[in-house]
Amino acid sequence: xxxxxxxxxxxxxxxxxxxxxxxxxxxxxxxxxxxxxxxxxxxxxxxxxxxxxxxxxxxxxxxxxxxxxxxxxxxxxxxxxxxxxxxxxxxxxxxxxxxxxxxxxxxxxxxxxxxxxxxxxxxxxxxxxxxxxxxxxxxxxxxxxxxxxxxxxxxxxxxxxxxxxxxxxxxxxxxxxxxxxxxxxxxxxxxxxxxxxxxxxxxxxxxxxxxxxxxxxxxxxxxxxxxxxxxxxxxxxxxxxxxxxxxxxxxxxxxxxxxxxxxxxxxxxxxxxxxxxxxxxxxx
Amino acid sequence: xxxxxxxxxxxxxxxxxxxxxxxxxxxxxxxxxxxxxxxxxxxxxxxxxxxxxxxxxxxxxxxxxxxxxxxxxxxxxxxxxxxxxxxxxxxxxxxxxxxxxxxxxxxxxxxxxxxxxxxxxxxxxxxxxxxxxxxxxxxxxxxxxxxxxxxxxxxxxxxxxxxxxxxxxxxxxxxxxxxxxxxxxxxxxxxxxxxxxxxxxxxxxxxxxxxxxxxxxxxxxxxxxxxxxxxxxxxxxxxxxxxxxxxxxxxxxxxxxxxxxxxxxxxxxxxxxxxxxxxxxxxxxxxxxxxxxxxxxxxxxxxxxxxxxxxxxxxxxxxxxxxxxxxxxxxxxxxxxxxxxxxxxxxxxxxxxxxxxxxxxxxxxxxxxxxxxxxxxxxxxxxxxxxxxxxxxxxxxxxxxxxxxxxxxxxxxxxxx
Numbered sequence: 001x002x003x004x005x006x007x008x009x010x011x012x013x014x015x016x017x018x019x020x021x022x023x024x025x026x027x028x029x030x031x032x033x034x035x036x037x038x039x040x041x042x043x044x045x046x047x048x049x050x051x052x053x054x055x056x057x058x059x060x061x062x063x064x065x066x067x068x069x070x071x072x073x074x075x076x077x078x079x080x081x082x083x084x085x086x087x088x089x090x091x092x093x094x095x096x097x098x099x100x101x102x103x104x105x106x107x108x109x110x111x112x113x114x115x116x117x118x119x120x121x122x123x124x125x126x127x128x129x130x131x132x133x134x135x136x137x138x139x140x141x142x143x144x145x146x147x148x149x150x151x152x153x154x155x156x157x158x159x160x161x162x163x164x165x166x167x168x169x170x171x172x173x174x175x176x177x178x179x180x181x182x183x184x185x186x187x188x189x190x191x192x193x194x195x196x197x198x199x200x201x202x203x204x205x206x207x208x209x210x211x212x213x214x215x216x217x218x219x220x221x222x223x224x225x226x227x228x229x230x231x232x233x234x235x236x237x238x239x240x241x242x243x244x245x246x247x248x249x250x251x252x253x254x255x256x257x258x259x260x261x262x263x264x265x266x267x268x269x270x271x272x273x274x275x276x277x278x279x280x281x282x283x284x
Numbered sequence: 285x286x287x288x289x290x291x292x293x294x295x296x297x298x299x300x301x302x303x304x305x306x307x308x309x310x311x312x313x314x315x316x317x318x319x320x321x322x323x324x325x326x327x328x329x330x331x332x333x334x335x336x337x338x339x340x341x342x343x344x345x346x347x348x349x350x351x352x353x354x355x356x357x358x359x360x361x362x363x364x365x366x367x368x369x370x371x372x373x374x375x376x377x378x379x380x381x382x383x384x385x386x387x388x389x390x391x392x393x394x395x396x397x398x399x400x401x402x403x404x405x406x407x408x409x410x411x412x413x414x415x416x417x418x419x420x421x422x423x424x425x426x427x428x429x430x431x432x433x434x435x436x437x438x439x440x441x442x443x444x445x446x447x448x449x450x451x452x453x454x455x456x457x458x459x460x461x462x463x464x465x466x467x468x469x470x471x472x473x474x475x476x477x478x479x480x481x482x483x484x485x486x487x488x489x490x491x492x493x494x495x496x497x498x499x500x501x502x503x504x505x506x507x508x509x510x511x512x513x514x515x516x517x518x519x520x521x522x523x524x525x526x527x528x529x530x531x532x533x534x535x536x537x538x539x540x541x542x543x544x545x546x547x548x549x550x551x552x553x554x555x556x557x558x559x560x561x562x563x564x565x566x567x568x569x570x571x572x573x574x575x576x577x578x579x580x581x582x583x584x585x586x587x588x589x590x591x592x593x594x595x596x597x598x599x600x601x602x603x604x605x606x607x608x609x610x611x612x613x614x615x616x617x618x619x620x621x622x623x624x625x626x627x628x629x630x631x632x633x634x635x636x637x638x639x640x641x642x643x644x645x646x647x648x649x650x651x652x653x654x655x656x657x658x659x660x661x662x663x664x665x666x667x668x669x670x671x672x673x674x675x676x677x678x679x680x681x682x683x684x685x686x687x688x689x690x691x692x693x694x695x696x697x698x699x700x701x
Binding site for chain 2: 011018019021022025026028029030031032033035036039046047048049098099101102104105106108110111112117119120121123124126127128129130131132133134135136137138139154155157158161165215218219221222225226236239240243244247251252255258259262263265266269270
């Protein structure tokens with residue numbers, strides 16, 4: 001963004017103001033994440049930077065809140081983490097299976113009522129979560145699935161499929177259909193064509209949709225609040241209760257772990273996106 | 285020249301047109317079968333339950349079924365003065381049946397929704413009615429409590445006669461149907477919902493404006509910087525986007541609390557004195573700040589994807605034709621970004637209008653939104669039909685915006701990252 005030499009002074013000044021504004025906005029976006037990190041290593045119980053921390057005194061830092069998170073006697077984080085992972089994994093598998101198959105159908109140019117069906121399939125993403133929560137709760141209560149893992153997994157499949165449908169249809173929009181016809185003309189049956197030709201090509205889209213579904217489920221709290229019993233507690237529910245009652249440093253330790261996890265997911269998603277763009281570039 | 289009318293045949297002798305239609309139909313069925321499992325799943329577990337919400341919000345059969353004799357005898361009662369003896373008698377027998385089935389508690393809850401004060405007098409009637417003598421029920425019931433002799437309570441019972449009602453929707457707008465059947469506003473000091481609706485709209489609107497003002501410059505920067513820098517900066521947008529909502533809310537709670545870092549900073553630069561720290565949490569400010577930061581990526585991403593497609597030579601052309609950079613920006617660049625602005629604003633507005641978690645944690649009493657009220661009725665008062673009615677009112681608003689979004693941008697054009 002270097003300015004040309006002939007730029008007049010007041011545009012030059014304006015340009016630096018613009019860059020300062022941008023820097024401030026990036027700071028606003030990122031700063032909250034960085035506050036959590038050091039405070040989770042606080043040796044004291046308060047959620048402010050102690051004088052020792054400001055002096056970078058090593059005694060002011062400790063891992064006690066991480067210890068508390070893992071070994072704490074009355075801490076429910078272990079059960080919550082286990083439940084969260086189980087629910088998120090099954091919800092992801094369900095969303096990816098249903099979503100990918102549906103996206104294949106939706107991308108076909110023969111699909112009737114495409115717009116209407118797409119709108120219905122994407123609606124769980126647009127409808128406010130609180131309404132989805134109420135509606136899904138009514139269904140699960142009638143079906144006898146409230147306060148069960150199955151119920152929560154089904155609810156998260158509902159919320160996760162729109163992401164898979166969107167990412168996979170986007171990937172398929174750049175898909176060269178002559179390769180599947182070529183496979184068919186060479187004698188391959190449809191199932192084989194799908195597993196050997198289509199799937200490898202759309203895999204980046206499928207995986208990034210899956211990541212969205214995973215994060216949606218792993219981070220979802222509104223619907224779970226309606227559905228979960230004591231046995232089905234998840235990390236977001238524990239954080240929600242913790243934040244409502246008392247903001248303890250243990251929550252910050254958990255939050256730090258979640259930030260690390262989301263960084264990993266972000267890196268994976270970015271790598272996949274670039275790979276998918278490269279692949280599509282070759283196709284064109 | 286007869287060959288022109290001749291149909292073209294495929295190798296197996298079927299006219300080409302017929303054969304093509306058949307193949308097309310087969311493809312259509314195939315495509316539909318692929319979509320069918322998900323479509324069925326969503327319809328059964330999601331679309332029908334929303335319909336169920338609609339039913340619940342207007343359903344009022346419960347009271348109608350609990351007091352069948354009473355309502356039959358009330359048909360001839362005009363509601364002007366106290367009902368005649370036969371109504372009291374019918375009510376007594378209905379009530380005895382409810383006591384046998386242990387459902388009189390439910391009746392009192394339901395009637396209390398219509399008019400406050402039913403709970404205690406029904407409890408009292410239950411106790412006293414054991415020693416009732418046969419005949420002259422009007423006198424005996426009216427002797428239980430003076431409210432039983434008040435015609436307004438009997439009108440309230442009559443109001444619950446129809447099996448369907450739109451009362452819950454009126455209540456959601458702080459209105460009610462009075463005993464004469466007119467729709468009137470509730471007294472000013474008891475209006476809660478209108479304030480909540482307005483506040484929800486206000487917060488959603490301002491959060492959208494703040495997001496737009498902050499997102500536009502950085503989306504522009506991301507779109508114009510060389511790839512290697514913009515990829516790095518993009519992480520600053522995507523990392524918050526992928527980070528748990530609760531984590532981000534928690535960090536705002538730490539930042540905004542009275543002894544928090546933002547206040548420390550203000551004290552340090554001398555903006556406020558130490559004993560005068562600003563309250564930024566548990567009020568609207570908290571909701572604004574936290575929601576803006578959380579929803580900002582949803583504005584940046586659509587803006588960025590639109591700006592990315594605008595060729596930089598357009599701005600250069602504008603300038604070389606004599607426009608100052610500002611005029612070139614305003615007349616050339618800005619109009620081209622309007623689709624992105626529309627998409628981003630509608631997305632953020634839709635998300636903000638239904639926000640629940642963040643306002644509940646940092647909003648306090650003055651920063652809560654309509655969603656919090658819905659959750660409150662679902663979990664605390666257990667008035668599910670009222671929660672459903674308010675949910676559907678919110679949903680109608682969102683669907684209207686969704687429809688607008690579809691008109692302007694198209695649902696298929698939603699992009700994620």
